[in-house]
Every structure is written in C-alpha cells, then in structure tokens.
Amino acid sequence: MNTSLISLELAVVGLGLAFLLLDLWTPAELKRQLGHAAAVCTALLFVFSFFVDASYVREAFASAYVMDPLAIYFKRFFLLAGTIVLVLQVQYADRIKSGISEYYSLTLFALAGMMFTASAMNFAVMFASLELVTITLYVLTSFQRNRLESLEAGVKYLIMGGLASALMVFGIAFVYGSAGSFVFIDIYEKSSTLIGNSVFLIGLLLVLVGLAFKIAAFPYQIWAPDVYQGSPAPTTALLAVGSKAAGIVLLLRIIYGVAPGVMHQWAPVLIAISAISILYGNLCAIAQTSLKRLFGYSSIAHAGYLLLGLAALNATGASAVLYYLTGYLFTVLAGFAVLVVALQQLDSDDLSGLAGLNERSPLLATAMTMSMVSLAGIPPLAGFFGKFLLFKAALEEGAMQPAFYWLVAVAIVGVVISIWYYFNVIRAIYWPRQKADLTPITVPLPIKATLALCMAGMLFLGIFPSIPLELTSRAAAVLPWLH
C-alpha cells in the first residue's frame, strides 16, 4: 500500500479532527477566527498538491483507489472550493448560533469525502466517500437549528438523499451481481459481454439516478431549490460547487470508464435528461425573488449543460466538462461571497436586499454583476467559453446522432431564457424599484481577496483559455474510453 496517494485526504481529515480539538482550548471570542486558520491550511494543501506527483496513473488498494491527472485536478478543485467556503463561513459566523468550530470541522470532513470521490475506482469506495459527503451535508444544511427553514431544508435533503443512496446501492448490487466485480476497470474490460444483460443495465441505470441526485439533474432535481434556499449560505455554496463536482467526477468515471458502449446506446436518454434539466431550471428560475432559490434553479440548468458534455462521449466533451466546472466554481462562489456580505444585516435573501449595492460597495456590485454575466454565458467571461466548448463537443457528435443538434438548439434557447433572470439580479442592484438604504458596506479583507481571486479566475478562463484547456484535456485523457 502506498500511503502517499491518500496524503492529501489524510491531511484534510486530520485538520478536521484538529479543529474539533482546538475548539476546546480556544477562548469564545477567538473561535470565529479558527475558520481563517482552517482556510489557510487548506490553501497550503492546495499549494502542496502541485508537488504531488500525478503525471502518471498510480493505484492503491487493489485498483480501488487511483491517483491520476483527473483525480488530482478534482482534488485541487475541491481544495480551492473548500478554502473559499471556509472564508465565507467566517463571515457568516454571527448567524450560526451553535458551535461554529463544528461548522468548520464538518466542512473539512465533507471536503475530505469529495477528495476521496475524485480517486474512487471501485463502487465500494465510491459509495463510502459519497456518503461521507452526503451525511456531513445533512448536518451542514440544517446547521442553523434556530431557523425552521434550515431544519426543513435539512429534512428534505435527508429524505431525498437517503432515497438516492438506497437506489444507488440497489443498483450497485445488480451491477456487482452481473459483472462479478466492484472495480471499474474490471467491469470496463467485461462490458462488451454485458451490453445485453438486463440486470446489468437496470443496475447501471439506478447508479446513474443516484448520481443525478448529487448533480441536481432531472429526474432528481426536485430537492435543489428548497435545500438551496433553506440552508445557511456557505453550505449552499458548498452544495452548489463541491457536491455537484463530486457527482460529475463519478459520472465521468462511470460514463467513460465503466460501460461506455452502453452509454453510447443510451445517448438519446442522456440527451433528453440534459434538455429537460436545462429547460426546467431556466424556466422555473424566471419568477424567483429569493437569490438562493434562484441559484438552486440555475444549478439545475447548469447540471443540464454539464450533462450535454457528458452525453457527447468524446474527448472534447470530457475536457469541456472540467473547464465549465472550473469556471462555475469561480462564478458561483463570487456570487455567494457577495450574498453573504451584502445581505449580512437582513434576515432574508430577497433580491430587493441588493438594491443600491453599487453605491454601498462598488466592489460587491461589480463582482455580482460579473458573476451573473458569466453564468448567463456572455463573453468574455468563463461561462461563455465553457458553454462554447460544451456546444462544440455536442456538435462534433451531431453527424452521427442528429439529436445532438436539437440538444444544442434547446441549450441555446435555455441560455437566452437565462439572460432574462440573471439580468433581473443586475437590475435589482443598479435600478431598484424602491428607495434603497445606502449606508456603505465595509468589505473585510479576506472577502476582498476571495472576490479578487474569483474575478481573476472568471476573466482568465474567459480570455486565456489555452493554458487551462491543456490542463483539462490532459486530465480527461486518462479516461479509458478516450485512450
């Protein structure tokens, strides 16, 4: 066994335990600052991850766990997201009435779970690490126990998450029963003989349904708006970015690395799911006035865009998914950073709370505007180039499967619809309906740094795509289907 493969995850678990203990000896007024210490530690781990050798494929635990360019790409992604979410949590601390240190520790455990999923090459490891993420998120969503909304979000997430994991486990049992193994690569080698085996197909379908829950795609999208709205804002940010990416990395591994032949046959199903997610998310988001709920619906639509790249089943698609997800990280976390700071004094997250933000704090208004413009997919920001790559991947397959042309058409209609509600947010900032309270907001330094990072990321991914594109295509190249 080679422990260097799991050193990053062990470090994150260790950090989580250390912060639980540190809480005992930290005076109450300093507990809030533990979050900054945790964020510094995860940022250091992010830097350290560049010294971990992942240029070739290394395996541990009988091929159950792998360290390859794709795994390290996602580990860095999660560490970056975790760092930003921890900074947001410090800012949110005064609204958490019970045990802020546990909030930080649980976030670190969820982060460790996400990093484990990035390396999972076996259904057992996949299940255990996904559940580590999901169960910690049950606690994180309901962390404001004094607010009914938060508890309700937690219970809804619990029931839907429990149902998803039960479906997934049953699917895993069927896949194991027909293929005789849990290891992805073993099943991949046998997959040509399994293509007509209905037990295998039912099992695979149930596993995919379980993963659709993680990324909030149709037919398992129903929880997203409620849970996004009720949870504390930093948890929502973690759900939107981390939990979705954990689902995506597993979908990549399974679609491209377990039974690509079956997935090729199922392309029409994936296309339909992608199209319905895009339309459902974008149409429902139009009427929303709660900012977090709007992010919930927009998250469903973005799951649809990501599925578009997964359904294409080619190298461009896999690399575009990684590219889009990275742009999504900067974009969504910038939005949530603004949400946490700008709505600090208010109890609600209604759009009207953003009124006059450009006079209260130009930095926050700029960041929110950029975030919305990037989500809508308008050049020159990350969201535009990401969508461009996804559409390109789908069009490449259009010659073989004309349904892809229709899918791209639906996706473009979705983008046009989405411009409407994203610009509604911008209008709420610059042209408020009522007279706004114009007291200036002082933005704390860590949030300023976060916003600067996110805005730089959005611009960089939008204007200089060649360097990140090389990274994403190298990461995607390890998937067995693309060899």
Added chain:
Amino acid sequence: MEVGLNHYLILSSALFCAGLLGVLLRRNLLIIYMGLELMLNAANLALVAFSRFNNNLDGQVMVFFIITVAAAEVAVGLALIVALYRKRQTAHTEDLTSLKF
C-alpha cells in the same frame, strides 16, 4: 426445492418495492425513514445472495460498508427529525411548507 439466486432476488426486489412504496406513499417522516432502511437492507440481501452465487466475498464486504453508513445516516437523520419536531411539533411531510416561492 432448491432455493436459488432468483428466489433471493425476488425477495430482495419485493422488500425494495415495499420500502419504496413506504417512502412515496407515507406522510410520517419516521415511517418514511423506516422505508429507506428497508430499501438499504433489500440491497444488502441482494449483495449477499450475489456474493454467495458468484463465489466471491467482495459483496459481503460491501454489506458491512452499507450497514456502517446506514447507522451513521440513521444517527444524523433521527437527530434532525427530533430537532424539527421540537421546533415545529410535527413529523408530517405536509407540514413542511416554509420553503416555497
């Protein structure tokens, strides 16, 4: 009569469907939760049966993972339902209405 793989799978699927119907039709959170546990245990039964008939112990190891995870899930889930009950004095799904647009 010899009890074969199919018998186990039919029993397991029946348990799974019973659990699923419980989750979909019942309105009490605790009963829904029992339905979820039933679904997980149906999967356990299928795994053990497949493991026995595949002559491969991996499936039984997976069952231990599932039992452990289910225990953690129950611990968190029941705590959450109790917290909700304290706040709202109800454990029925139709009373969960504070989140809507």
